[in-house]
Amino acid sequence: MPKTIVVKIGTSSLTQPETGQLALSTIATLTETLCNLRHQGHRVILVSSGAVGVGCARLGLTERPKAIALKQAVAAVGQGRLIRIYDDLFSTLNQPIAQVLLTRADLVQRSRYLNAYNTFQELLGLGVIPVVNENDTVAVEELKFGDNDTLSALVASLVEADWLFLLTDVDRLYSADPRTVPDARPISLISNMKELAELQIQTGGQGSQWGTGGMVTKISAARIAIAAGVRTVITQGRFPRNIEKIIQGEAIGTHFEPQPEPTSARKRWIAYGLVPTGKLYLDDGAINAILQAGKSLLAAGIKAVEGEFESQETVQLCDRHGNEIARGLVNYNSEDLQKIRGCHSRDIAGILGYAGAETVIHRDNLVLI
Ligand SMILES: Nc1ncnc2c1ncn2[C@@H]1O[C@H](COP(=O)(O)OP(=O)(O)O)[C@@H](O)[C@H]1O
Numbered sequence: 001m002p003k004t005i006v007v008k009i010g011t012s013s014l015t016q017p018e019t020g021q022l023a024l025s026t027i028a029t030l031t032e033t034l035c036n037l038r039h040q041g042h043r044v045i046l047v048s049s050g051a052v053g054v055g056c057a058r059l060g061l062t063e064r065p066k067a068i069a070l071k072q073a074v075a076a077v078g079q080g081r082l083i084r085i086y087d088d089l090f091s092t093l094n095q096p097i098a099q100v101l102l103t104r105a106d107l108v109q110r111s112r113y114l115n116a117y118n119t120f121q122e123l124l125g126l127g128v129i130p131v132v133n134e135n136d137t138v139a140v141e142e143l144k145f146g147d148n149d150t151l152s153a154l155v156a157s158l159v160e161a162d163w164l165f166l167l168t169d170v171d172r173l174y175s176a177d178p179r180t181v182p183d184a185r186p187i188s189l190i191s192n193m194k195e196l197a198e199l200q201i202q203t204g205g206q207g208s209q210w211g212t213g214g215m216v217t218k219i220s221a222a223r224i225a226i227a228a229g230v231r232t233v234i235t236q237g238r239f240p241r242n243i244e245k246i247i248q249g250e251a252i253g254t255h256f257e258p259q260p261e262p263t264s265a266r267k268r269w270i271a272y273g274l275v276p277t278g279k280l281y282l283d284d285g286a287i288n289a290i291l292q293a294g295k296s297l298l299a300a301g302i303k304a305v306e307g308e309f310e311s312q313e314t315v316q317l318c319d320r321h322g323n324e325i326a327r328g329l330v331n332y333n334s335e336d337l338q339k340i341r342g343c344h345s346r347d348i349a350g351i352l353g354y355a356g357a358e359t360v361i362h363r364d365n366l367v368l369i
């Protein structure tokens with residue numbers, strides 16, 4: 001059965017740690033592997049980091065730049081080289097590719113989200129391998145994916161992929177960073193989110209010198225992907241041929257089992273496409289109603305409102321400690337919500353002077369995180 005497969009490769013696998021130069025043999029093997037998958041009839045998307053890393057190597061910079069404008073300039077240099085190398089290698093094997101550069105804004109607006117979906121479908125239908133990266137050169141801070149682990153999970157969710165492979169410089173997920181904790185326990189399988197929470201995995205700092213997110217962004221990417229029904233695997237980038245072995249059933253890397261009933265596409269867009277603009281802190285009763293009974297959020301259960309937002313924007317719903325439990329499209333702006341928080345629904349019209357929605361967030365617009 002043909003599958004849709006998204007493969008994300010990080011800077012740490014694409015470049016040699018000592019010199020920052022491209023790891024050509026890894027890239028060539030990855031190219032061959034993805035072409036093999038295409039020949040087997042699978043639909044393949046590559047999410048490739050490396051614009052900043054390759055740009056630095058090209059310009060002789062020995063450290064990842066911190067200043068935003070410099071990073072954006074360096075990414076413009078690197079992205080061109082990166083795509084040229086991919087196109088040369090894939091062309092040798094007669095495989096057409098496409099460059100797809102996305103910013104967060106492309107997924108926020110529903111029409112642009114659907115447009116991105118349609119473009120991916122066309123490319124995959126044409127047998128092309130899209131090579132995706134964040135459009136680093138124009139992305140602004142507030143509308144950034146920030147890391148390609150998240151971007152790859154959002155792409156996998158958008159196209160409803162069967163597999164997401166996160167290729168990195170460790171062979172799998174461990175109970176703690178194996179660089180600093182030598183006896184960290186390897187983890188082969190995570191069956192659901194509850195199990196993940198119970199494992200209390202330590203993710204340490206920012207990852208390798210050239211990577212951006214470290215393991216923490218891979219775990220949150222896995223969370224996004226499995227909610228969309230995508231089986232996710234963290235495995236070593238140096239051995240891209242393992243992708244084929246894994247699809248054939250070999251137990252390599254760390255596998256995250258997909259949620260049996262994926263969240264609907266619209267709710268996934270609310271949860272991960274949109275960028276939250278505020279926070280609502282809830283009391284225990286409201287948390288229970290949402291988590292256990294799948295109810296809508298009423299004004300009575302809101303303890304505090306943070307941020308400025310308009311009605312129909314997305315907000316995070318948090319417990320008293322600020323831990324996010326859900327997200328949703330809010331029916332009132334922040335100013336009105338400050339006035340009606342903690343109040344019974346029947347009093348809202350009297351307080352605001354107009355009859356608004358009975359719920360603050362209707363359950364159809366509310367997604368558990
Ligand atoms: N619990 C953990 N298990 C495995 N690796 C971890 C863990 N916590 C932190 N890491 C670190 O995450 C790094 C990979 O992240 P990163 O450098 O961002 O890679 P990439 O460039 O592939 O995205 C590894 O080199 C490892 O040191």
Ligand SMILES: N[C@@H](CCC(=O)OP(=O)(O)O)C(=O)O
Binds near residue numbers: 049147211214
């Ligand atoms: N978009 C950036 C990469 C961001 C990123 O997530 O990097 P990495 O942690 O190496 O996957 C680039 O191309 O350099």
